[in-house]
Amino acid sequence: MSTESIQAAASVALSQHLAGKKIVVVGGKTGIGLGVARAAQAAGASVVLASRRIASVQERPELADFTQVRLDMRDEASVKAAFEAIGPFDHLVVTAAPDLGTWGAFMDESADGARSYMEGKYLGSWMCARHGAPKLRAQGSITFLTGGLAVRPKPGYAAVTSAFVAVEALSKSLALELGPIRVNTIRPGFVDTDMWSFLPTDAREGLKRQVEESFPARRTGKPEDIGHAALFLMTNPYVTGTVIEVAGGENLVPSLG
Ligand SMILES: NC(=O)c1ccc[n+]([C@@H]2O[C@H](COP(=O)([O-])OP(=O)(O)OC[C@H]3O[C@@H](n4cnc5c(N)ncnc54)[C@H](OP(=O)(O)O)[C@@H]3O)[C@@H](O)[C@H]2O)c1
Structure with a gap:
């Protein structure tokens, strides 16, 4: 290996390091977003949590x-004002769910619900x-x-499915338009977060048991599993325009319904 390529490899390794970097996680106060925020903070980054309400x-x-x-x-005015207030930063992760x-x-369904x-x-x-890219x-x-x-x-999730597909298409389009800024998507499987708190306790526990028994990984997903994938996407300089599935093999086994 030449001195130049060793130096190049070392500089890539340095650039992969998140120490001192500023990360913005939209939706980072809870659930998957908090898993990402904690992982980035543990890697030495300073983390801004952006969402509707400050705790x-x-x-x-x-x-x-x-x-x-x-x-x-x-x-949009709120999104624009938030990024003006945040100023220059290094990585953006958008986990928030309406x-x-x-x-x-x-x-x-009504068109109003789907539009919302x-x-x-x-x-x-x-x-x-x-508003974050600039x-x-x-x-x-x-x-x-x-x-x-x-x-x-x-069945029953037409609007959610359509929105997810649109976000994945957006991600690939932006990888082309915003390069060298890299743009990727994480596609999680079941992750045990408060998103599931609408289920009665028995039903939520039953769902978790089903996941543990049927998913090839034989466990439920945790927010830190998604945090791990997010760090990879922030730090690998050659990954862009892709979708990473972090789902315990969910799509290899019959749907839980
Ligand atoms: N958990 C799973 O099993 C799972 C599986 C696959 C995909 N996902 C997807 O992963 C995403 C996050 O899931 P999660 O489980 O982490 O959800 P969560 O725990 O319910 O967190 C949602 C976060 O989004 C923020 N938020 C909601 N509306 C917002 C808005 N209008 N503007 C800004 N922030 C907003 C909330 O904070 P505030 O209330 O302060 O705004 C909250 O921090 C969702 O897109 C979900 O569909 C989840």
Whole structure:
């Protein structure tokens, strides 16, 4: 190996390091986003959590080491103002989920419900990228989040499935347009977060048991599993325009329904 290539490899290794980097996680206050935020912080980055409501130290003492910024991904003025306030940064991860206001049989849905989810998830991700990208430093990256429905639709989730597919298409388009900024998507399988708190306790525990018994990984997903994948996408300088599935093999076995 030549001295130049050793130096190049060493500089790649350095650039992979997240120490001192500034990461913005939209939706980072809870669930998968918090898993990403904690992983980035453990790697030495300073992390900004952006979402609709800032949690007080009394309410969430464990968030004291993070900076919080108000951002509503349904409101372009709010997204723009948030990134102006944040200033230059290194990596953007958008995990936020709008409330699942619309699900159920397609024939029972209204266009308003579908529009609301599409606007929250797809256009919200679009706006975070549009107003976050100008602030990204060289070697920056954007990571979006979708879900297994993008490749295996289930009855009752037409709007969610459509929004996920649109976000994955956006991710690839932006990898082309924003390069050398890298743009990727993580497609998680079941991850045990408060997103499932709408289920009664028995049903949630039953679902977790089914996941543990049927998914090839024989466990449920944890927010830190997604955090691990997000660090890879932030630090590998040759990965862009791709979708990484972190799903315990969910799509290899029959759907849980
Ligand atoms: N958990 C799973 O099993 C799973 C599986 C596949 C895919 N996913 C996808 O992963 C994403 C995150 O899931 P999760 O389980 O982490 O959800 P979660 O725990 O419910 O977290 C949602 C986060 O989004 C923020 N948020 C909601 N509306 C927002 C808005 N309008 N603007 C800005 N932030 C907003 C919330 O903070 P505020 O209330 O402060 O705004 C909250 O921090 C979703 O897109 C979901 O569809 C999840």
